[in-house]
Amino acid sequence: MLKIIELIGRTIIRFAEGIGQILTLLLQVLKQMLRPPFEIRNTFKQMLEIGVRSLPVVLITAIFTGMVFALQTYTGFKRFGAEAVVGTVVALSMTRELGPVLTGLIVAGRAGAAMAAELGTMRVTEQIDALETLATNPIKYLIVPRLIAGTLMLPALAIVADLIGIIGGYFITVGLFDTSSIVYWKRTWNYLETSDIYNGLIKAGFFGASISLISCYKGFYTRGGAEGVGKATTGAVVLSSMTILISDYFLSAWLFK
Amino acid sequence: MIEMINLNKSFGSNHVLRGVTLRVETGESMVVIGGSGSGKSVLLKHIIGILKPDEGKVLIDGTDISALNENELNELRKKFGMLFQMAALFDSMSVWENVGFALMRNKEIPKKDIKAVAVEKLKLVGLAGVEDLMPSELSGGMKKRVGLARAIAHEPEILLYDEPTTGLDPILADAINDLLVEMKQKLSITSVAITHDMNSAYKIADRIAMLYKGEIIGTGTPDEIRNTQNPVIRQFITGSSVGPIKIEGVHNERNINRT
Numbered sequence: 434m435l436k437i438i439e440l441i442g443r444t445i446i447r448f449a450e451g452i453g454q455i456l457t458l459l460l461q462v463l464k465q466m467l468r469p470p471f472e473i474r475n476t477f478k479q480m481l482e483i484g485v486r487s488l489p490v491v492l493i494t495a496i497f498t499g500m501v502f503a504l505q506t507y508t509g510f511k512r513f514g515a516e517a518v519v520g521t522v523v524a525l526s527m528t529r530e531l532g533p534v535l536t537g538l539i540v541a542g543r544a545g546a547a548m549a550a551e552l553g554t555m556r557v558t559e560q561i562d563a564l565e566t567l568a569t570n571p572i573k574y575l576i577v578p579r580l581i582a583g584t585l586m587l588p589a590l591a592i593v594a595d596l597i598g599i600i601g602g603y604f605i606t607v608g609l610f611d612t613s614s615i616v617y618w619k620r621t622w623n624y625l626e627t628s629d630i631y632n633g634l635i636k637a638g639f640f641g642a643s644i645s646l647i648s649c650y651k652g653f654y655t656r657g658g659a660e661g662v663g664k665a666t667t668g669a670v671v672l673s674s675m676t677i678l679i680s681d682y683f684l685s686a687w688l689f690k
Numbered sequence: 691m692i693e694m695i696n697l698n699k700s701f702g703s704n705h706v707l708r709g710v711t712l713r714v715e716t717g718e719s720m721v722v723i724g725g726s727g728s729g730k731s732v733l734l735k736h737i738i739g740i741l742k743p744d745e746g747k748v749l750i751d752g753t754d755i756s757a758l759n760e761n762e763l764n765e766l767r768k769k770f771g772m773l774f775q776m777a778a779l780f781d782s783m784s785v786w787e788n789v790g791f792a793l794m795r796n797k798e799i800p801k802k803d804i805k806a807v808a809v810e811k812l813k814l815v816g817l818a819g820v821e822d823l824m825p826s827e828l829s830g831g832m833k834k835r836v837g838l839a840r841a842i843a844h845e846p847e848i849l850l851y852d853e854p855t856t857g858l859d860p861i862l863a864d865a866i867n868d869l870l871v872e873m874k875q876k877l878s879i880t881s882v883a884i885t886h887d888m889n890s891a892y893k894i895a896d897r898i899a900m901l902y903k904g905e906i907i908g909t910g911t912p913d914e915i916r917n918t919q920n921p922v923i924r925q926f927i928t929g930s931s932v933g934p935i936k937i938e939g940v941h942n943e944r945n946i947n948r949t
Binding site: 565567569 | 735738742768771775796850
């Protein structure tokens with residue numbers, strides 16, 4: 434019994450320590466972010482890596498999600514004669530939920546893993562120490578560009594995902610089920626509010642910042658060789674994904690009152 | 691001049707440095723020897739301020755580096771160059787970008803001239819035609835040379851070498867030793883090297899200090915160290931497994947058989 438309490442206590446302490454370390458890192462990152470010189474070239478490089486290079490997989494995910502969503506809603510809603518609202522359902526789900534969350538999960542798996550692995554390898558091969566000896570603050574040089582790029586590129590990817598998802602829904606509803614094209618678009622635009630779109634994008638920005646911060650934290654504080662890099666990478670993806678899914682609930686409850 | 695005064699450093703319950711006091715004169719080449727895990731790398735990282743002491747201080751030309759703010763510390767670090775054990779080249783950059791990294795950051799030289807300077811520094815360490823390669827395309831010995839070129843590119847006053855010959859074959863190791871001696875003569879810089887390679891220590895040192903159990907237990911010129919009567923230093927420099935230094939976790943049977 435005592436051992437169980439001890440274990441619970443230790444887990445809570447470790448969890449609190451982790452949160453504290455991430456927040457301390459965030460403070461340092463914000464401080465470095467405001468201080469010139471600005472790492473513009475590095476930031477563009479990371480925007481290319483996180484944003485542009487994630488685009489193909491985001492497009493494929495979005496179009497198929499939109500398609501399957503239209504397919505399932507159409508056949509399901511037909512049971513009570515509501516198949517005309519498919520366009521609305523797809524548009525609302527994509528902009529408010531699926532666009533930001535799926536993009537977040539994809540970027541966590543792709544770019545988050547890459548960040549943790551790259552920074553982790555740099556740590557265990559002393560490249561981060563080498564940066565310091567060359568009078569370069571590693572937080573400024575490595576983490577600030579990734580945090581900015583993540584925060585900006587996730588909303589950009591999410592809005593593309595929203596649009597492509599809605600187009601995927603169109604293909605199925607209009608192409609497969611012969612609904613009129615005018616009805617689909619009318620249903621989509623009539624009930625969609627701008628707040629659905631921009632609140633979804635705010636969530637995406639938060640997810641982007643979380644993925645970058647968590648993955649950089651995991652990579653930056655890697656210990657113990659190749660195994661450590663592996664653990665950091667897995668940890669980054671798991672923790673980023675969990676953060677996206679859990680914070681999504683609370684952000685949605687707050688933004689879409 | 692580098693002064694380390696009563697340096698203490700612990701990692702958790704592991705007390706690595708226990709009051710290290712050592713002074714390196716300007717222009718001097720100091721080699722710190724000691725076994726694996728004796729705290730040599732930790733000591734080196736204190737000199738350049740990557741690690742901060744729990745107690746004690748490091749003075750560089752009289753300035754206490756743990757009292758500096760970040761900008762001042764970065765300014766001071768421009769006086770330093772460091773060669774890492776596994777070279778620690780940035781693997782996302784080409785060889786010349788690695789060598790020119792500090793120059794690019796300091797922005798003291800126009801960007802278009804940096805490659806030419808990098809090529810010149812590479813020549814100084816005996817490399818030509820590798821500037822456009824990536825670090826992954828280089829052999830271990832070449833990586834060390836590129837690491838050295840990067841360390842000297844911004845013309846530092848103090849060079850730190852972390853096990854410069856580890857992982858190289860004896861001939862390559864000797865070539866690196868020659869290079870370090872040559873650097874010292876050409877650039878007349880202060881240097882601190884840590885190593886457990888005695889051939890290297892004798893060749894590059896003006897003075898040798900031995901770090902044992904977190905303390906400096908003796909210093910002297912290479913000749914003084916070679917003829918020392920200190921049993922711990924004697925055992926280390928002759929490379930014997932029998933003596934006062936016990937190998938951690940190894941049961942020494944030869945001692946038992948003799949009794």
